[in-house]
Every structure is written in structure tokens, then in C-alpha cells.
Amino acid sequence: MAVTDEAIEKIKEMIVSGALRPGQRLPKEADLATDLGLSRNSLREAVKALSLMNILDVRQGDGTYVTSLESPLLLEALNFIVDFHRDDQVLEFLAVRRILEPAATALAAHRIGAEEVAALRELLGSAGPAEGIDKLIAADLEFHRRIAATTGNQVLCSLLETLSTPTMRARIWRGLTEPSAMERTLAEHAAILDALEAGDAEAARSWSTVHIANVERWLASVL
Template sequence: MRSVAADAEDKIKELIVEQALGPGDALPTETELMQRFGISRNSLREALKSLQAMHIVEIRRGFGTYVGTLSLEPMTEAIAFRTVVGHRRGQGSLLELLQLREALEAGLMHQLAGRLPDEDLRELDALVARMHKEVREDGEIAARTDRAFHRTLHRSLDNELLSELLDAFWNAFHRVRSEGLGKAADGEELADMHARIVDAVRDGAAEAAEAAVHRHFDDIRRRLSNP
């Protein structure tokens, strides 16, 4: 049987949708919500705290309650934790996460090939050059550079949800990788793989771009399978 607080969560979410509220918009006061839903203050606050953990609402002490950022960060945290736990138990959770990323990124190549703005292509070229520089000077590609590459590659799609979802997968995967799971990459080869993706996209060669993405993920799979 569902609790009063759980029902209140659903009603608050329905209220946000019905009133077309967005991040930062104010919600009714606690007293108004209690009267609207016919629940106690304790049940309401339990519901609000749960929604705050999911970034659906934001509680500002002394100011009120507002619609939260609605970000995917809670999902990222859950994915990363589930993946680490599964990997430590000998399950293939890290490879499963990798498969999700690969399916998304490879599937997007047909939308990107031959369609990236010159500005984005120049930025991708600069990021690949930075990768090579980081390998020469530091021995590896910085996580922030890799992240910037993938963000720039998909930026022209102008799909906020897609960008956030890809970013969530990237973030979760690299948090797990920071645990030292898997063999380190050959930095120069990894930079070259990114360059091949850019070249194929620039040439409008969708199938070659997709194949380059798959080769990149095949390399990651091999390293994860040989810690």
C-alpha cells in the first residue's frame, strides 16, 4: 500500500505539469499544499525531501519551495553506483553501461556526418590536437578534454535531453573508470581514434564515422576485459 507521502509526490509532480512550471518557478506554500492535498505537514515535508533528492523541487529555507533543476544527476549517481557494485560482484555492469553509450553515439553518426558546422569541426580538431599534447606532456588524455570532445560532437543536434543523457552516461562511466577498473589506454592511439571520427564526419561518410565509433568502443572493451 502506497504511503501518504508517496501519493503527495505524485500530486506535486502533477501540479508542476498542469501549471506548466519550469526550473526556478515557485510552488505554493507548504500550508497551501497541505490544504490542497489534505495531508499533514510531516507527510508533505517527506514528499518534498524525496522530490528534492531527485532535483524535481528545491527547498530554499526561509524563502519557499521551487521547481528544481530537473537534471539527470540523480540518475547518473544511481547508474554509477549500480555499475561499481555489479562490477565488484563479478557482473558485466561496466560493459553494459559501455554498450548503452556505444549504441547512442554510433546511432547518431548518420545525423552528424556532413552536417557539422565549420566552427564545431574546428573546435573538434583543436580538441584532438590538445589530446595529443596532453599525452606527450602528461602521459594521458585529460577527462575534461574527452568530455569536451563528445559534447562538441553532438552539440549541433540541439537536443538538450539527448545531450544531458549522453553526458550522464559519460559521467557515470568515467566515475567508475576512476576506480581503476580496466587497463589504461594508449593515449596516442586514443587521440587518433577521435581524429578518425572527426575526419569521417567532416567527409560526410556516415558509415565510416559509425565504424570509427565502434572501433573506439571495441578498444575500451578490450581494456576493460584485460585489467
Template sequence: MALTDEAIDKIKAMIVDGELAPGSRLPKEEILAGQLGLSRNSLREAVRALAAMRILITRQGDGTYVSSLEPHLLLESLSFAADVSQGHTALQLLQVRRLLEPQATGLAAALLTPEDLRELRNILKRSRTVATVEEFVAHDIAFHLRIVEAVGNPVLSMLLQVLSTRTQRVRIVRGSQTSHALNNAHEDHEQILSALQSRDALLAAAAATVHITAVEQWLAASLTDDAMQVIDD
């Protein structure tokens, strides 16, 4: 095991064991390094890595603290992986989204307020007047996020954002026949909203499943086409 990995594991163990509580300040570098039997260089590398994971927070001139460790905060570090995902990795993320988001959409059917439903309608109206794919994706994200937020679980909201980021969605829409993809998305959104307005949880979940599955199937087909092209070449 690399020394930095060992240092990371030791700091994590202190947090898991309750020696370092959320929001608490780490001991001074020389003290903590001695306590853990680490070099100060290994400790610094570990702190940098844990800060990137949002487990630790470094405050200039004040020291290093354990973060709040809220799950939705820790999930933010996964967004970059989703942003750069392509090919089969992007497909796998979509598959996980399909397992989670329809259930959340079904739950939201009973929880969305009349104001929420009006805002969802306004989002769809605005999405039909956009000039670019990027603008459409911004409204698409807002539409789905508003639905999921009604469930009241910030971890679920963040996880679904991570599974389908803005960058990933733009790349997928641009890779398809754009006008056809947008028309299908508009129709799918209308079906989802109609089910939500009717407070029909099963229909809302089914509409969301159809919507996400269509994107998943397109991406799977494009990967198959790319593979066949390689074979032909």
C-alpha cells in the same frame, strides 16, 4: 506505500495534471499538506526528495518552486549513478552509449562547422601532450561532447554525458594497460575526425562504434577475468 512515497506521487500528479506548472510556486506548506491529506513531515520529506531530483527548487526565504522540468536538467540527477557504476552496471551504460553516440556522430558529420572541426583538431593535439589520465579524459570528453552538441539536442548531449561520466572514464582507463589504451584512443579519435572532415556520416558512425565497442569489450573481458579468478580461488 510509505507516506513519503505517497506524498511524492501526489505532488508529481499535480505537476503532470497541470495544477503546478513549470516555474510555479508551491502553496504554503500547511495549505499544501492539508490539500493533499498529508502530514507536514511527510510533505517536507517529499519536497526534499523532489528537489534532489531537480523537479522542485527550494529558494531560501522565498519558498519552493517547480523547476523548468527541462529533460536535460532532470537527467543531471542520474550522473551520480553513472559515477559510482562498476562491473556489469558500467558495462550496461557503455552498451547504451554505443547505441546512441555513433548515430549522433553520423548526424554531426553534416552539421559541424569549419570552426568546430578546427576545435576538434586542437583538442586532439592537446590530448597528445597530457601528463595524466585525468587530463586525457578531460580532452576525451570535450572531443565527444563537441561532436554531439553539433546535433543541437541538449537532451541527447546530457544523456551521453550521464552514460559516460569523467569518473567512470578515468576508472576504466586506469584499469586497463594505460599506455596501450591511450594509443588506441588517439587512433580512434583520428579516424572519427577524419570521417567528420570528409562529411562521411556512415564512416563517422562506424568509427565511433569501433571506438566505443573497444572500451566495452575490454570492460566485458575484465569482468570475465574477475569471475574466473573467483572460481579459481
């Protein structure tokens, strides 16, 4: 194991074991290096790597702290990786989204309230075909984001948010080139929302699957 990797593992063990807790300041560099049996250079490299992963927060003039370790923060590193995806990988992102999002929508059917349903209806009503593709896509993203939020699962929300980014261009492309794509999208949204309002988890799951599969089918046909 490389020296830096060993240093990373030792700091990780301290966090996992509870010796270092979220928000806690790390001991002084010299003391921590001695305690862990590391050189100060390898410790610095480990701290640098862990700060890039949002596990540690280096504050100039103040010290180094363990971050909150909350899921949205830790998954920001995944957003960075996703930015480097190739266009031919978009179908793979859609395939993963087709697994996760219907499950989230089914879970939301058990938890969504009347006020949230009303707000979603208002959102859908504000983005018809006459409003243009940009507004429809923005409403589409917000629609799915709000549904995921009702699950109360931050990890699931963050993963779905990350998966939406690489598929956005494909959704815009579809809206501009496929006849009736905008109308079909709105109809699918309405069906998902009706199922959520009825508390019908399986119908919500099914319509969500159809909704994503239609984008996937279209993209596969044009690539």
C-alpha cells in the same frame, strides 16, 4: 500506496497538468496540504524527496519552487546513482554508450559546422602521446562532449556525460597498460572527425562504434 508516495504523485500530477509550472512557487504548505487532502507531515516528506530529485527547489525563508525541469538538472540524480557502480558494471555502461554515442555522432555529421570541425582538430592536435595519458583522456572526454553538443539534444548530451564517468578509469587503465592504445585512440578520433567533416553519417557512426568497442573488448579481456 504509502502516504508519502501518494503526496509525491499528487504534486507530480500538478506539474504534469500545468497547474504548477517551471519556476512557479508552490502555495503555502497549509493551503497545499488542504487542497491535496494530505497531512502537512506527508507533504513535507514529499517536498523533501522531490527536492532531492531536482524537481522542487526549497529556498529557506522564501518558499518552495518548481525548478526549471531542464534535462541536465533532472539527470543529476542519475549521476549520483552512477557514482555507486561496481567495477564489474563498467562493461554494462560501455555497452549502453556503444548504443547511444554512435547515434549521436551520426546525427552530429548532419549538423556540425566548419568552425566546430576546426576547433575539434585543434583539440586533437593538442593531446598527442607525448603529452601523457591524463591530457589525452581529458581531450578524449572533451572531444566526445563537443560532438554530442552539436546534436542540440540536451537529454542525449546529459546521458552521454553520465555514461562517461564510470568508464573514465578504464580508459586511463587501458592507456597505461595496452601497447599503442594512445596512438590507436588518436587515429580513431581522427577518423571520426574526417567522417564528420565529410558529412558522412554512416562512416561517423561506424568509427564511433569501433572506437568504443575497442575499449569494451580490451576491458572484457582483462577483467
